[in-house]
Amino acid sequence: MSRSAVRTVAAMVVRNERPYLANCLNHLIGNGIDYVIVDNESTDGTRELLRERHFARHLVDLHHASYKGHFDWDGLLRARESAAKAVDAEWVLYLSADEIMHSYVPGETLSAAIDRVGASGYDVIDFNEFVFLPVDAGYIPDRPGLPPLDLYYLFEPYRPRLMRARRKDLRVSHVAHGGHILSGEPFRLSPETFALRHYIFRDQDHAMRKYAERIFAPAELARGWHHNRYNVAGTRFVFPAASRLERLAAPESRTLSRANPRKTHYWEWD
Numbered sequence: 001m002s003r004s005a006v007r008t009v010a011a012m013v014v015r016n017e018r019p020y021l022a023n024c025l026n027h028l029i030g031n032g033i034d035y036v037i038v039d040n041e042s043t044d045g046t047r048e049l050l051r052e053r054h055f056a057r058h059l060v061d062l063h064h065a066s067y068k069g070h071f072d073w074d075g076l077l078r079a080r081e082s083a084a085k086a087v088d089a090e091w092v093l094y095l096s097a098d099e100i101m102h103s104y105v106p107g108e109t110l111s112a113a114i115d116r117v118g119a120s121g122y123d124v125i126d127f128n129e130f131v132f133l134p135v136d137a138g139y140i141p142d143r144p145g146l147p148p149l150d151l152y153y154l155f156e157p158y159r160p161r162l163m164r165a166r167r168k169d170l171r172v173s174h175v176a177h178g179g180h181i182l183s184g185e186p187f188r189l190s191p192e193t194f195a196l197r198h199y200i201f202r203d204q205d206h207a208m209r210k211y212a213e214r215i216f217a218p219a220e221l222a223r224g225w226h227h228n229r230y231n232v233a234g235t236r237f238v239f240p241a242a243s244r245l246e247r248l249a250a251p252e253s254r255t256l257s258r259a260n261p262r263k264t265h266y267w268e269w270d
Contacts, residue, residue: 010034011083036062037083124190154261214229
């Protein structure tokens with residue numbers, strides 16, 4: 001993959017995301033993007049993966065964040081921003097291990113798409129979140145190419161919502177709005193949005209355990225964060241029928257429908 005004229009570095013925080021991580025990093029590498037990672041005391045082989053030659057040569061830096069015994073999203077957001085500030089890049093991309101990003105232009109790499117938007121004078125890119133569910137088949141770790149899932153819905157309670165790519169020199173922050181909307185100095189938001197594929201669950205068992213086992217920070221719950229994930233019965237996470245979801249013609253297709261945005265996640269629909 002040839003490098004673009006403008007360097008973009010992805011900033012990530014991870015904790016025990018090994019089943020997702022190789023797919024996410026391989027997609028970044030294939031799109032000409034290196035990464036800086038904050039590891040929140042993973043115990044599942046994440047650090048061993050990052051030491052593999054293929055992944056290590058694209059790792060700009062690796063930071064450590066102590067695990068506090070609960071999901072400290074505010075602290076992790078601050079750690080991610082601090083790591084991003086130290087990288088040598090013109091643009092920073094924020095994402096999680098269970099996410100894959102691209103433009104809607106067939107064949108266009110993510111780095112080329114960011115270059116193109118930046119050359120038009122814009123500072124920030126917003127993303128549309130498409131939640132892919134493993135209804136017909138489970139998520140496959142360590143697989144070349146996009147995960148072979150084709151059932152999804154557009155999660156869009158408001159817009160713009162996910163300002164995940166920005167010029168590095170902007171004096172802005174994600175922290176106040178939980179990693180979604182930027183606050184700070186004025187910026188030029190691109191009218192063109194990109195796609196974010198969110199592989200929120202790997203299979204039905206993972207869906208029923210993921211949030212039931214997570215310990216949320218009381219201070220964050222008091223701020224109204226995580227309200228649609230906290231204290232929800234595991235049975236609510238049973239996947240909906242395929243007929244209630246959109247279906248891609250092929251997993252690699254970029255023809256993602258934005259005609260039926262959902263304001264809530266599927267476990268809140270009924």
